[in-house]
Amino acid sequence: MPEESRDGYVSQRLLPESGSRNGSNRRETAKPEDPSFSQDQKSKNDLNDGDNGNCPTASEERIATGSAYIGTLIAFEQKQSPNYLEQHFRIAPRVFSPKPGTMVAVEAITDDGRHSRILERVTNAWEVNPHEDAFSSNLREVIPIRTEYAEEGTSTVIYRVATIEPLKEAILDESGNVLEIREVQTLPRAGASVYMATGDQIVEALGLEDNPDRGIYVGVLRGSDVSVILKRDVIQRHMLIVGGIGTGKSYTRGIIAEELCMLGVPQVNIDVNGEMVEAAEELGGINLEPGIDFQLPLSALTADDVINAIPSLNGNMVDLVRHAHEELLKASRKSGNHFLLDELLTKIKETGPDLEMKTVTINPAISRTESLRRIKYLGTPYDWKAVLTPGAFININCKGLLVSDLRIITAAVARDLQRLGQAKEFPFVAFSIDEFHLVTPNNQDSVALQVMRELARIGRHVRIGLILTTQSPQDVDRSILKRLLTRFLHAIEPDQLEALRGVLSDASDDLVKQLPKMPQGTCILTGAYETIRHAIVVQVRKRSTTHGGSTPDIWSDFEAMGWVGKRPISQLEENHE
Numbered sequence: 001m002p003e004e005s006r007d008g009y010v011s012q013r014l015l016p017e018s019g020s021r022n023g024s025n026r027r028e029t030a031k032p033e034d035p036s037f038s039q040d041q042k043s044k045n046d047l048n049d050g051d052n053g054n055c056p057t058a059s060e061e062r063i064a065t066g067s068a069y070i071g072t073l074i075a076f077e078q079k080q081s082p083n084y085l086e087q088h089f090r091i092a093p094r095v096f097s098p099k100p101g102t103m104v105a106v107e108a109i110t111d112d113g114r115h116s117r118i119l120e121r122v123t124n125a126w127e128v129n130p131h132e133d134a135f136s137s138n139l140r141e142v143i144p145i146r147t148e149y150a151e152e153g154t155s156t157v158i159y160r161v162a163t164i165e166p167l168k169e170a171i172l173d174e175s176g177n178v179l180e181i182r183e184v185q186t187l188p189r190a191g192a193s194v195y196m197a198t199g200d201q202i203v204e205a206l207g208l209e210d211n212p213d214r215g216i217y218v219g220v221l222r223g224s225d226v227s228v229i230l231k232r233d234v235i236q237r238h239m240l241i242v243g244g245i246g247t248g249k250s251y252t253r254g255i256i257a258e259e260l261c262m263l264g265v266p267q268v269n270i271d272v273n274g275e276m277v278e279a280a281e282e283l284g285g286i287n288l289e290p291g292i293d294f295q296l297p298l299s300a301l302t303a304d305d306v307i308n309a310i311p312s313l314n315g316n317m318v319d320l321v322r323h324a325h326e327e328l329l330k331a332s333r334k335s336g337n338h339f340l341l342d343e344l345l346t347k348i349k350e351t352g353p354d355l356e357m358k359t360v361t362i363n364p365a366i367s368r369t370e371s372l373r374r375i376k377y378l379g380t381p382y383d384w385k386a387v388l389t390p391g392a393f394i395n396i397n398c399k400g401l402l403v404s405d406l407r408i409i410t411a412a413v414a415r416d417l418q419r420l421g422q423a424k425e426f427p428f429v430a431f432s433i434d435e436f437h438l439v440t441p442n443n444q445d446s447v448a449l450q451v452m453r454e455l456a457r458i459g460r461h462v463r464i465g466l467i468l469t470t471q472s473p474q475d476v477d478r479s480i481l482k483r484l485l486t487r488f489l490h491a492i493e494p495d496q497l498e499a500l501r502g503v504l505s506d507a508s509d510d511l512v513k514q515l516p517k518m519p520q521g522t523c524i525l526t527g528a529y530e531t532i533r534h535a536i537v538v539q540v541r542k543r544s545t546t547h548g549g550s551t552p553d554i555w556s557d558f559e560a561m562g563w564v565g566k567r568p569i570s571q572l573e574e575n576h577e
């Protein structure tokens with residue numbers, strides 16, 4: 001068995017914040033000639049000379065993993081650690097404090113004597129320094145004697161500790177290659193070495209894709225250069241992007257748009273703020289203005305959708321409109337033809353007497369249904385089939401529309417796509433909606449609610465994958481929210497966390513506590529077994545297309561208009577002179 005080469009003493013420059021798409025998932029390591037290597041390698045080896053039971057840090061043969069040594073597992077009595085749920089390691093001197101979400105590998109020996117690595121996620125880290133406790137710190141200030149003490153690495157009392165939670169166990173062969181990933185069955189022993197987890201260990205343990213040409217490349221695992229590439233199948237299980245204002249939601253949506261275009265997946269995007277107009281052009285897609293470039297047939301909506309879209313419809317009028325719409329819908333499904341508003345009005349007039357309704361019901365039902373005429377985008381059907389070619393990006397620019405219009409458009413597009421998907425008229429379409437809380441508010445009936453619930457529930461059977469973005473998950477219909485199985489959770493206000501309870505997967509409390517403080521462009525990615533097996537922290541990659549959602553630089557605009565900067569009040573009157 002080859003000897004463990006701790007050829008990866010990790011120095012600050014080896015823990016980049018972002019990685020390159022083309023870089024392999026394997027971590028770059030320092031070479032033995034690296035100055036940081038020799039001393040630490042030596043001191044670590046010196047420490048390992050004693051016998052330590054079956055603990056792998058003993059002077060037994062080691063497996064080369066090519067990964068970087070970053071610390072040593074400790075016994076932490078107050079926490080009864082190491083245990084199967086939580087462990088702690090002392091961070092080696094001069095190693096960067098690992099950020100929450102960093103993946104590490106703790107060496108262990110299985111019950112049947114095989115070498116393994118327990119793959120664990122960092123949830124927190126802290127420093128122990130008795131020289132800086134309140135008493136010592138105060139003492140130094142009140143007694144003006146300059147005191148100096150040795151630094152971490154030389155001092156015997158200063159060190160840092162990280163909390164880690166075991167996720168999976170990788171069984172290794174003699175060359176350190178992963179043979180098998182399984183649930184954690186081995187308790188690593190205090191004194192075991194802790195390494196940065198290697199790319200292939202992480203990819204296997206999380207169920208990620210290792211080939212960027214086959215998957216959705218979203219960024220790197222925070223604190224590493226390991227690419228996070230989602231398996232392309234995740235699009236059939238719906239996606240959720242949440243976060244507070246300006247945290248990077250639309251930017252992340254743009255990344256997914258780029259990746260899906262490259263994979264050839266057609267997309268239809270309801271662009272609430274007109275943020276994707278430029279990106280759509282850059283991706284070779286098309287922008288549609290509702291009512292100008294496209295219309296939707298009344299037959300795209302169900303009777304309930306139509307009733308919800310007509311204001312002040314009540315009592316018998318509801319039954320009358322429902323009956324008329326359902327009759328037309330039945331005929332249209334049979335013949336394959338759409339119908340328009342005039343046909344619905346005629347049908348109401350005809351069927352009213354059949355249902356023994358009086359003119360006091362029929363006439364107001366007609367006049368209220370007439371209100372649909374103001375909706376310019378209800379009309380002839382749009383030829384989705386012609387445009388939903390491989391890689392197409394169809395952006396429906398809804399900027400400036402009323403929320404009521406946004407809901408009807410979303411409902412009608414969703415119904416149309418659902419119908420076509422059911423009829424296998426296209427292989428698959430990703431349907432995305434920004435500011436989704438506006439479309440199907442929680443605890444409120446909305447024209448789009450029913451169809452969006454249906455798509456969330458059975459979308460994959462009708463060949464539709466949802467990508468929903470919101471800053472306010474609290475205000476989104478819960479039954480839709482919980483069915484979106486890949487979730488990008490950007491920084492969010494603590495009061496929104498409650499709504500996310502069901503989508504946090506196995507993110508620990510410590511990790512969830514960090515959520516409100518996630519930097520822009522960083523998110524916790526969670527999923528289900530079929531999408532991503534464990535919650536991780538991702539630094540989202542840079543976009544290639546233009547991000548249209550940036551906050552305007554108003555100060556430059558003022559400057560361009562001749563504004564000179566902040567002035568004293570006394571000078572302000574001069575303006576008017």
Ligand SMILES: Nc1ncnc2c1ncn2[C@@H]1O[C@H](COP(=O)(O)OP(=O)(O)OP(=O)(O)O)[C@@H](O)[C@H]1O
Nearest residue numbers: 244245246247248249250251520521540541549550
């Ligand atoms: N992954 C990233 N890499 C680099 N910059 C980013 C990233 N994500 C976000 N940003 C920066 O953060 C800004 C805000 O991002 P974005 O517009 O996506 O926020 P948002 O959450 O959609 O905000 P809003 O709630 O206002 O719609 C962007 O203009 C961009 O400058």
Ligand SMILES: [Mg+2]
Nearest residue numbers: 249250251549
């Ligand atoms: Mg946005």
